[in-house]
Amino acid sequence: MDYTPNRHDFDRYMTPNYAPQEVIPVRGKGSRLWDQQGREYIDFAGGIAVNALGHCHPVLVEALKTQGETLWHLSNVFANEPALKLAKALVERTFADKVFLCSSGGEANEAALKLARRWAVEHHGEHKDKIISFRQSFHGRTFFTVSVGxxxxxxxxxxxxxxxxxxxxxxxxxxxxxxxxxxxxxxxVEPMQGEGGILPATPDFLEGLRQLCDEHNALLIFDEVQTGVGRSGELYAYKNYGVTPDILTTAKSLGGGFPVAAMLTTDRIAPSLAIGTHGSTYGGNALASAVALAAIEFIDTPQVLEGVKKRHALFRGHLETINAKHGVFKEIRGMGLLMGAQMATEYEGRAKDILALAIEEGLMALIAGPNVLRLAPSLVIPEEDIAEGMARLERAIEKLVVKA
Structure with a gap:
């Protein structure tokens, strides 16, 4: 029996761990979406920093179609060509020598933490098991990663x-x-805390962490699930700082919307992830790998990466103009196209209110905690969509100011 689902079906059939908006998007193209009623929205949310090339980008669609007609899945019992090509591309573009492929950022971080512990035990003994992370950090939803978060x-x-x-x-x-x-x-550490409020690390801080790890024979893990694959204006944010980690995790933008993730490390550390020590049924899936390779090759170009930096300046300029008129933000911060606007004292905790008001104006945005408006649009969002989206955001903020 054919039927058209509605928002009430979520409450009826889905577990209640999410609280989605009332609208249900059904079609996307570039930086725009349309809901069941045909209403159009500009997307500044990007699937939570996932849709790096917007919706249905032709390069990714072509990669998916081509691979979908060739080979889908083999499991880790066999290697497959798309996975090997993706791993090679990641190694050639980063500090890494070896890659572990999986399906989500949480999986990648779980693998990174397990590898770090196993490497330490093998090389220094059972006593070397402490992991240091940071308050307000976020590393995933597995039990290990939420505990480290x-x-x-x-x-x-x-x-x-x-x-x-x-x-x-x-x-x-x-x-x-x-x-x-x-x-x-x-x-x-995250080079820029995402869920914790879009807070970039200072260069001295990351340089100091690198030095402490070197002094204590510890591994430095960069969680670049949200900042990676062009989001910061470089392929990976560590390149902005000139600080090289021992392990790096990447997901979100890596697949441009297709579930895929990776953990990157060096020849010095990788042997500790020996045969049978870890795995992922879908990791290195041929479909996911083909799409991710297409995304990496398209994004890792001067045109796209320089475009991210240019768009960052446009977004910042618009936000500053809005703030000059309405005084709703205390600070505007971020790198590349992951930006946060912290609410002013009189609007403390009101960031979430902007989301519903923005939907009314035809704009999709995010928050990073109760006090930071978060923007994570497509890395190639057209400038006219930025201008129109910001006009819609300003109308939403005007409503917030009136209600205050």
Whole structure:
């Protein structure tokens, strides 16, 4: 029986761990979407920094169609050509020598943490098991990754959390120095905290973490799930800082909307992920790998990466103009096309209110916690869509100001 689902069907058939908007998009093209009633929206949310090339980009569509008619899935019992090509492309474009492919950022971070612990035990003994992360960080939804993440609300209510995990303050090297020691196996950090408020690391902070890891024979893990694949204006954000990690995780923009992720590391560390120590049924899936390779090759070009930096300036300029009129933001920050606007004191906690008002105006946006408006649009969003989207955002903010 054919039927058209509606928002009430979510409440009826789906577990209640999400609270989606009332509209249901059914079609997308570039940086625009259309809902069931045919109403158009400009997309500044990007599927939470996933749709790096917008919706239905012809390069990704062609890669998916071609691979879909050739080979879908083999499992890790066999290698496949798209996965090998993707791994080669990632190695050639980064510090890495080896790649582990999986399906989500949480999986990639789980693999990174397991590898770090196993490497430390193999090379330094059972005592070297401490992992340092940062308050307000976010690393995924597996039990290990929510425990390493610095937001207790995500791990509460599920029983005892894994041990050996310590949390320092982001951009505060002294707080790390108080925790690090010879029992530290890894420090895990986002070059820019995403869910924690779109907060970029300072160069001195990341350089200090690199030095501490070197001094204590610990591994430096960069979680670039949200900042990677062009989002920061470089292929990976570590290139902005000149600080090289030992392990890097990547997802979201990697597949441009197709579920795929990877953990990257070096020949020094990779052998600890020996045969049978870890795996992923769908990791290295031929469909996902083909799409990801097309995304990487398209994005890692001067035209796209320089375009990200140019668009960042346009977004910042529009946000500053809006703020000059309405005074709703305390600070505008971010890198590339992952930007955050922290609410002013009188609008504390009101970022979420903007989302519903923006939908009324035909704009999709995000938040990063209750106090930061987050924008993560397509890396190739047309300038006219930026201007029109910002006009819609300003109308939403005008409504917020009136309601205040």
């Amino acid at each position: 610095g937001q207790p609300k995500y791990s509460q209510g599920f029983g005892p959390i894994p041990g050996g995990i310590l949390h320092a303050d982001y951009n505060d090297l002294e707080s790390v120095m108080q925790l690090v020691g010879d029992d530290t196996c890894a420090i895990m």
